[in-house]
Amino acid sequence: MATSTLxxxxxxxxxxxxxxxxxxxxxxxxETAFERGDEHAxxxxxxxxxxxxxxxxxxxxxxxxxxxxxxxxxxxxWRARERFDSQRGSLAGWLMGIAKNKVIDQVRMxxxxxxxxxxxxxxxxxxxxxxxxxxxxxxxxxEAINSLPDRSRQVVELAFFEDLTHAQIAERTDLPLGTIKxxxxxxxxxxxxxxxxxx
Amino acid sequence: MSLDDGYGxxxxxxxxxxxxxxxxxxxxxxDNILEPVPDELWQSIEAELGPIDSHGGDVQSISDWRRRxxxxxxxxxxxxxxVAGVVGISAVNGGDDAIVVAQADLAALAxxxxxxxxxxxxxxxxxxxxxxxxxxxxxxxxxxxxxxDLETGQMQSLGPIDGSGTIEWPDGFDPAEYAVxxxxxxxxxxxxxxxxxxxxxxxxxx
Numbered sequence: 001m002a003t004s005t006l007x008x009x010x011x012x013x014x015x016x017x018x019x020x021x022x023x024x025x026x027x028x029x030x031e032t033a034f035e036r037g038d039e040h041a042x043x044x045x046x047x048x049x050x051x052x053x054x055x056x057x058x059x060x061x062x063x064x065x066x067x068x069x070x071x072x073x074x075x076x077x078w079r080a081r082e083r084f085d086s087q088r089g090s091l092a093g094w095l096m097g098i099a100k101n102k103v104i105d106q107v108r109m110x111x112x113x114x115x116x117x118x119x120x121x122x123x124x125x126x127x128x129x130x131x132x133x134x135x136x137x138x139x140x141x142x143e144a145i146n147s148l149p150d151r152s153r154q155v156v157e158l159a160f161f162e163d164l165t166h167a168q169i170a171e172r173t174d175l176p177l178g179t180i181k182x183x184x185x186x187x188x189x190x191x192x193x194x195x196x197x198x199x
Numbered sequence: 200m201s202l203d204d205g206y207g208x209x210x211x212x213x214x215x216x217x218x219x220x221x222x223x224x225x226x227x228x229x230d231n232i233l234e235p236v237p238d239e240l241w242q243s244i245e246a247e248l249g250p251i252d253s254h255g256g257d258v259q260s261i262s263d264w265r266r267r268x269x270x271x272x273x274x275x276x277x278x279x280x281x282v283a284g285v286v287g288i289s290a291v292n293g294g295d296d297a298i299v300v301a302q303a304d305l306a307a308l309a310x311x312x313x314x315x316x317x318x319x320x321x322x323x324x325x326x327x328x329x330x331x332x333x334x335x336x337x338x339x340x341x342x343x344x345x346x347x348d349l350e351t352g353q354m355q356s357l358g359p360i361d362g363s364g365t366i367e368w369p370d371g372f373d374p375a376e377y378a379v380x381x382x383x384x385x386x387x388x389x390x391x392x393x394x395x396x397x398x399x400x401x402x403x404x405x
Contacts (some may be wrong), residue, residue: 032349036304036379042248046241051233058234067237074244081384087308132223141222142230160223189210191219 031091034084041076049092050074053099056139060103060132069106073099090190093140093197100136100198104129140194148187155180156187297321303380303401311335312398314378318368325368327357327380331399334362339386344393345372346379346400354381354393378403 030048033041053073057066076098077084084094107128145156151173158169159180169180211219274391301318314331333339343360347353356373368374382399 003249029350036349042244043241046236046244050240054236054240055232055234059229063237065238070236070240071244075247078248082304082306085306135230137222138226138230141219142226145223146231156223158219184304185211188216188219191223192211192215195219195222 089197090193092193097198144191144194152183155183301403301405303403305399305401307400328365331363344381345377347377
């Protein structure tokens with residue numbers, strides 16, 4: 001059919017350059033400041049990612065413990081700032097990695113107290129540790145998508161959540177296939193960068 | 200779903216794409232909602248840290264920098280040990296009349312690079328010394344910079360380098376302001392501005 005031939009021809013053309021490290025690194029201004037160890041960097045990091053960390057802690061540990069652990073995460077991050085390397089992952093991811101460790105410590109401590117009561121509680125501990133690990137990953141991916149520019153975010157949401165093909169997205173958004181592919185690639189790369197930071 | 204056809208083979212492989220896609224699809228509506236941080240949480244963080252100084256020591260004004268340079272050797276060494284996060288302070292060479300007043304570990308921004316920088320006060324004035332692992336051969340050349348502000352691009356070139364060495368600190372540039380030591384790799388195109396490709400970078404701390 002004429003329409004599908006046209007679509008195939010368009011998909012062979014490259015509309016945009018591949019995503020490079022430089023493009024990814026332009027995203028979070030708190031990162032450069034943090035890497036330099038600027039005195040304002042921690043506040044910038046907190047303003048940019050405090051909600052993300054607090055939300056993670058609160059959903060894992062409840063509101064009271066969440067406040068303490070969030071504070072510990074940012075203190076630990078500042079003290080370990082020389083170890084942050086934006087080449088290895090994003091600042092949001094790195095902060096989440098610190099948070100994950102602290103949350104898992106709390107979960108294990110709680111588990112230990114409970115497990116003295118009876119053997120059946122041990123199953124619950126490991127399930128909860130996996131749960132908080134998975135939650136960290138989902139929050140990072142959600143953050144990656146929500147931080148995309150509007151058009152890219154729309155394309156990514158259509159691809160992942162409405163399960164549309166490229167051709168269907170092109171029809172819905174009236175964007176060229178090349179733009180759609182590069183928007184999705186950018187979204188995937190940003191997700192990966194957050195996840196790598198937390199590994 | 201055709202997410203995995205031709206997604207820039209240079210950066211993401213099919214397996215990664217599948218994993219990321221699966222992860223994205225596991226997101227619940229609740230995961231998209233972020234809670235605001237409670238009031239005063241920042242204040243309690245600040246209270247724990249005390250005044251934060253980018254030089255890592257107790258807070259001193261920039262104009263104190265020159266006065267610090269004239270401290271006797273023992274006091275400089277003792278102060279350096281207290282400074283958080285600064286590793287590998289090199290011993291002052293008793294033979295020269297040189298006092299190390301600032302030091303930076305240079306972070307490698309690309310594989311195969313390693314080094315550190317030091318600013319020393321001598322009879323002849325300030326000197327900047329670089330201690331670098333051998334620089335890998337390159338089509339371009341390496342250039343040394345002192346950066347005041349990465350954001351605005353305020354910086355000063357100290358010219359091409361090919362390895363470790365010591366040079367005079369440029370007159371009129373305050374090491375407290377131009378505190379980021381940067382080594383870039385430059386193409387041989389006659390363009391004098393920073394290429395934007397840095398291989399080593401660190402912040403001088405005293």
